[in-house]
Amino acid sequence: MHIHNADVAAVFTEIADLLEIENQNPFRIRAYRNAARTVEMLAPSVQTLVEEGRDLSELPGIGADLAGRITEIVHGGTCELREQLRRELPPGIGSLLRVPGLGPKRVKLLFDERGIHTPEQLLRAAQEGQLQTIRGLGEKAEQRILEAVQAQLSKERRFSIAVAGQVVEALVAYLRQLAPVARVEPAGSYRRMRETVGDLDIVVASADGPAVTGHFIRYDAVARVLSHGPTRASVELHNGMQVDLRVVEEASFGAALNYFTGSKAHNIELRKLALKRGLKLNEYGMFAGEQPLAGETEEAVFAALGLPFIAPELRENRGEIEAARDGRLPHLVTLHDLKGDLHAHTTASDGRSSLRDMAQEARSHGMTYLGITDHSQQLTxxxxxxxxxxxxxxxxxxxxxxxxxxxxVLKGTEVDIRQDGTLDLPDSILQRLDYAIASVHTRFGLGSEAQTARIMRAMDNRYVRILGHPSGRLLFEREPYPVDMGRIIRHAKECGCALELDSQPGRLDLNDIYCMMAKDEGVLVSIDSDAHSVLDFDNLRWGIGQARRGWLEKKNVLNTKTLAQLKAHWKH
Incomplete structure (x- = not known):
């Protein structure tokens, strides 16, 4: 049975929800929420770690008790604590906590007073006016709840790129086991490396479509089959993710991969270009009338349009077709281009691996330098x-x-930016370092003008070489703080400060648009892992994907420089 990291995270999240509704110890609740976040964003598979006998308590925020729960889930798909809490509370009640404005006390009140334990039941009760008569609510509260639950139920469920990656790798490996399968590739927003994914698209080249779709729907992570035919099938996995499979002949594989990779806007422009040439482009190939011209490879499809290959990450209709036509496509940065990592933590602060272990692991990933940047004192x-x-x-x-x-190993720090823009450590110690990363970890609610001025003042410190995770967002958890990023980027150019692209899949900050803005202004971007253990360096792949979406080339990235080049750059 395949147990993905997201499956373990879902169990821990549900446990935290149920504990919160029962008004149990807040520290215990927080531990499960943090563990869910850690596991979901972890690069290696926890199932693999368990099978290899690795010590899971070495993971950030995972002690012996939580490590035991992970092993229990990997072996059985659930754990006794979740099942016990489920017996104590009605099914689905934890999902009410994800409705904005509903805390555990109000969720319990709604259940006790009206038997409500799902968002759908809550919606009906609010529409029928059943909530305003509950003591402590009233008409205005009912209206707020109605609007909140409508917004929640209308949201498209999305998953982080890392969660999608865990699913893709296991599913593609499963499909490749089948004899009649010639090629298998993920498509859609995952292939374009979007930071979040709504569903997955898989394209298969095979002469035996029924065998492939039949094999697909028997995958053990499938919760239900949505549709099933000889060349296509759709399923919903146990984690709620939808996967759509399309099987084509080998002669059409490149065209199908191009079509299902998207984006929709990019595909429309390609079809318009084909029509101008008197051609027809669809998922089966490029045609002149009924005569097929190209289809087996994407390169051939683009060539039939007079274009060079356009990398999937660029296919968002942001000028990539014009750039391809004019010979201006960027030579996108690759993971191999990175010479070092400039943001990593150890057990000295909130990391889970020693200084030596982090250095040795970075070396095994091909790094020639590693910056150790443990947190400063303000982040207690x-x-x-x-x-x-x-x-x-x-x-x-x-x-x-x-x-x-x-x-x-380079000597650094991730120094906190205080509310007034001063730094959390004195210059007397900062001057002994190779560099400092300045980051905002507090006071997210300042207005845009105050937040922008705060950050710009910190960047003016001569020892600050990088602005850490510049927008402060946490995907699915926290919106970016209000800040004028255009001014930040222009100020970075003036003071020679690089901007970080934090590769943690829960951050991926800078986003792709800000990467493009930084490139246009000539501001370097540092693609860093923000590693908190030896397992986190693999997250650099997600940062590279984001950088490529932002059109970044090797020359635009700070840590593609050799150590000698880096030190020379910092001397300027």
Whole structure:
């Protein structure tokens, strides 16, 4: 049975919801929510880690108890604690907590007073005026709840790119086991590396469509079959994700892959271009009348239109077709281009791996340098370092560098930006470092003008070389703080500060549009893992995907520089 990280995360989230409704220990609830976030965004599969006998308590925020629960879920798909809580509470009640404005006390009140335990029941009750008579609610509260639950139910469910990646890799491997399958590729928004994915599209080349679709619907992660035919099928997985499969002949595989990769706007422009040439383009190929001209490969399809291959990440109708026609397509950055990683944490703050282990793991990923940037003292929740502890770490790094071959550890810090724009550590310690990353971790609610001025003042500090996760967003959890990103980018150019693209799949901050803006202004972007354990360096693939969506080339990325080039750049 395939257990994806998202499956484990879903169990932990449900446990946290049910514990919250029961008004249990808030620290215990927070531990399960943090564990859900950690597991869902983890690059390696927890099922693989369990099968390899790895110590899961080494994961950030995972102690021995939670590690045991993960193992229990991997082996059985659930755990006894969830089943116990489900017996104590009605099914689906935890989903009410995701309706804005409904806390655990109000959820319990709605159940006790009206037996409501699903969003659909809540919607009907609000529409029928059943809520305003509950003590403590009233007509205005009922209207707010009605609007909130309508908005919640109308939302398209989306998944992080990392969650989609875990599903894709296992499903593609499963499909490739079938003998008549010649090629299998994911398409859609996942192939375009969008930061969130609504559903998955898989394209298969095979001469035996019925065998492929039959094999597909028998995949053990399938919860229900939505449709099934000889060349196409749709299923819903246990995690709620829909997967659509399309089977074509090998002669049409490139055309189908192009068609189902999208985006819709990009495809429309390609079809218009084909029509201008008297051709017809569809999912089966490029045709002159009934005569097929191209279809087996995407390269052939583009060539039939007089275009070079356009990378999937660019296919958003943002000028990529014009750039292709004019020979101006960017040579997009690749993971291989990265020479180092400039944002990583250790056990000195909130990391779960030692300084030495982090350095050795970075080296095994092909890095020639690794910047250690543990949090500063203001972030007490992360056991941030004060000047004295940071000085000790500087000495430890010097000693480690004297012992290690093949990689250099750089001395850094992720220093908090205070509300007034000053930094959380004095210049007397910052000057002993190779560089500092300045980040906002508090006071997200400042107005745009105050927040922008705060960040710009921090960037003016001569020891700050990178602005960390510049918009402060957490996908699915926290909106970006209000800030004038155009001014931030222009100021970065003036002061020579790079902007970070944090590769944690829950951040992916900068977004693709801001990456394009930074490139246009000549501001370098640092693609970093923000690793908190040795398992997190694999997240760089998601940062690279975001950078490619933002048209970034090797020359636009700070940490594609060699160590000597990097140090020379910082001397300017």
């Amino acid at each position: 929740v992360a056991s941030g370092l004060d000047a004295e502890r940071l000085a000790q770490q500087i000495d430890e790094i010097d000693q480690l560098n004297a012992e290690l071959d093949g990689i250099t």
